[in-house]
Amino acid sequence: MSFLKEIERRRTFGIISHPDAGKTTLTEKLLLFGGAIQEAGAVKNNKIKKGATSDFMEIERQRGISVATSVLAFVYKDKKINILDTPGHKDFAEDTFRTLTAVDSVIVVIDVAKGVEEQTEKLVAVCRMRKIPILVFINKLDREGKDAFDLMDEVEQKLGLTVTPMSFPIGMGYDFKGIYNIWEKNINLFSSDSRKNIDDVVAISDVQSPELEKIIGQKPADTLRDDLELITEVYPKFDRQDYLDGKLQPVFFGSALNNFGVRELLDCFIDIAPTPRPKESETRLVDPKEEKMSGFVFKIHANMDPKHRDRLAFVKIVSGTFERNKPYLHVRQGKNLKFSSPNAFFAEKKEIVDISYPGDIVGLHDTGNFKIGDTLTEGEQMSFKGIPSFSPEHFRYINNADPMKAKQLDKGIDQLMDEGVAQLFTLEMNNRKIIGTVGALQYEVIQYRLEHEYGAKCTYENLPVHKACWVKPTDPKSEEFREFCRIKQKFLAHDKYKQLVFLADSDFTIQMTQSKFPNVKLFFTSEFE
Numbered sequence: 001m002s003f004l005k006e007i008e009r010r011r012t013f014g015i016i017s018h019p020d021a022g023k024t025t026l027t028e029k030l031l032l033f034g035g036a037i038q039e040a041g042a043v044k045n046n047k048i049k050k051g052a053t054s055d056f057m058e059i060e061r062q063r064g065i066s067v068a069t070s071v072l073a074f075v076y077k078d079k080k081i082n083i084l085d086t087p088g089h090k091d092f093a094e095d096t097f098r099t100l101t102a103v104d105s106v107i108v109v110i111d112v113a114k115g116v117e118e119q120t121e122k123l124v125a126v127c128r129m130r131k132i133p134i135l136v137f138i139n140k141l142d143r144e145g146k147d148a149f150d151l152m153d154e155v156e157q158k159l160g161l162t163v164t165p166m167s168f169p170i171g172m173g174y175d176f177k178g179i180y181n182i183w184e185k186n187i188n189l190f191s192s193d194s195r196k197n198i199d200d201v202v203a204i205s206d207v208q209s210p211e212l213e214k215i216i217g218q219k220p221a222d223t224l225r226d227d228l229e230l231i232t233e234v235y236p237k238f239d240r241q242d243y244l245d246g247k248l249q250p251v252f253f254g255s256a257l258n259n260f261g262v263r264e265l266l267d268c269f270i271d272i273a274p275t276p277r278p279k280e281s282e283t284r285l286v287d288p289k290e291e292k293m294s295g296f297v298f299k300i301h302a303n304m305d306p307k308h309r310d311r312l313a314f315v316k317i318v319s320g321t322f323e324r325n326k327p328y329l330h331v332r333q334g335k336n337l338k339f340s341s342p343n344a345f346f347a348e349k350k351e352i353v354d355i356s357y358p359g360d361i362v363g364l365h366d367t368g369n370f371k372i373g374d375t376l377t378e379g380e381q382m383s384f385k386g387i388p389s390f391s392p393e394h395f396r397y398i399n400n401a402d403p404m405k406a407k408q409l410d411k412g413i414d415q416l417m418d419e420g421v422a423q424l425f426t427l428e429m430n431n432r433k434i435i436g437t438v439g440a441l442q443y444e445v446i447q448y449r450l451e452h453e454y455g456a457k458c459t460y461e462n463l464p465v466h467k468a469c470w471v472k473p474t475d476p477k478s479e480e481f482r483e484f485c486r487i488k489q490k491f492l493a494h495d496k497y498k499q500l501v502f503l504a505d506s507d508f509t510i511q512m513t514q515s516k517f518p519n520v521k522l523f524f525t526s527e528f529e
């Protein structure tokens with residue numbers, strides 16, 4: 001198959017939502033259609049012995065949440081689909097923001113009863129900032145929830161989107177009869193008997209025909225006709241270009257747990273979703289159709305397999321083809337690296353691949369060369385932008401609880417920090433280590449993983465820090481900067497890239513510092529020009 005055809009086949013997208021909206025369940029059902037797994041297991045339900053395939057880590061199985069972004073691929077109707085399932089829990093938001101740099105489009109999952117929640121608002125804002133095409137899936141229709149029109153209004157108002165329904169529910173909760181597929185003009189009937197065949201679809205080209213009453217009954221038929229009439233009057237017609245430009249968002253309804261409305265979503269998605277898109281680097285816009293390979297690391301995961309202490313760097317291929325055993329330039333280190341066993345992910349299996357195309361995600365075994373945001377090219381000096389570190393919200397000293405295991409602790413902290421789980425700051429005065437996280441739950445994850453993966457125990461001590469500010473003096477040799485360092489020496493630390501960071505205890509302190517030292521600039525993210 002030609003290079004251009006391979007690019008046309010690729011669809012790489014992320015699934016985002018608030019915790020518990022059913023994101024991991026939806027991922028599983030998509031894999032089921034792709035034939036990548038035989039049975040799905042919801043993360044929550046303990047009756048199902050088989051945990052969700054897309055949740056790797058032990059702590060996720062215990063908590064029933066996804067903490068790491070998983071990468072899953074499958075082939076459906078000759079399209080190669082790469083899904084990045086992201087953690088919904090806000091304590092792991094940073095991982096999700098980084099993952100959004102690697103997707104070409106997203107599916108936002110919304111719970112029919114809870115509607116739009118705060119975490120969803122933040123993530124969608126990031127997608128809109130990056131003009132990523134968005135598709136909305138309203139989930140859990142077999143439960144009682146808000147009215148479909150009210151929900152679409154809420155999506156428009158809270159998320160600032162312009163929606164157009166591509167399918168519409170017939171009843172809801174107890175009276176849920178099925179879904180009318182506006183895109184394909186057919187009705188998918190719902191029965192709560194999970195053993196029935198998924199493909200129970202009745203094609204109906206004209207909703208005015210008396211056939212409709214026979215299928216769903218008089219009252220639901222009348223309601224559906226009224227609803228569809230209202231939809232054509234109120235909502236814009238679907239226009240693919242508007243969707244690709246991020247100006248229009250199609251909406252689907254369904255129930256992922258009952259595998260309902262998922263096929264409709266998938267069929268329409270592979271028709272309309274974008275193929276791999278061009279990406280901005282610091283020097284130029286890189287087009288996927290270029291012959292030369294380029295890609296960037298958006299995630300690092302240590303100990304994917306507890307039996308082997310391995311680290312995998314996840315690389316999104318932006319342009320050209322990535323080939324096994326071919327040397328590529330690691331731009332930041334300025335050296336060439338070869339990879340003898342690049343991994344691709346098919347559901348829960350890792351496979352070694354000889355060649356990968358734009359849009360694909362490749363896992364590279366890493367011995368400590370990679371950091372998040374690193375770029376690989378065939379020799380061109382360029383870096384992809386937009387993968388910053390944000391200032392953490394929580395700060396704690398980390399102490400070694402077992403003096404015999406100091407080495408293991410250091411190694412564990414280093415690897416987890418490279419993975420981007422949290423950020424490490426080292427105080428200038430006494431070299432004490434401070435861990436900063438976006439959410440408090442991460443401390444438990446770090447403690448758990450240090451013990452189970454590195455055999456090291458740690459304890460924490462609270463630290464009254466409000467924000468980490470990256471410091472950039474106008475003139476590093478000036479008297480003013482020296483004075484700043486002298487007065488603030490107790491609060492100065494270095495991040496792991498050796499950048500100077502000021503740990504401020506309040507907004508007031510930051511304002512006072514800025515007015516007293518106008519030539520020492522403070523930033524809340526590590527990527528500043």
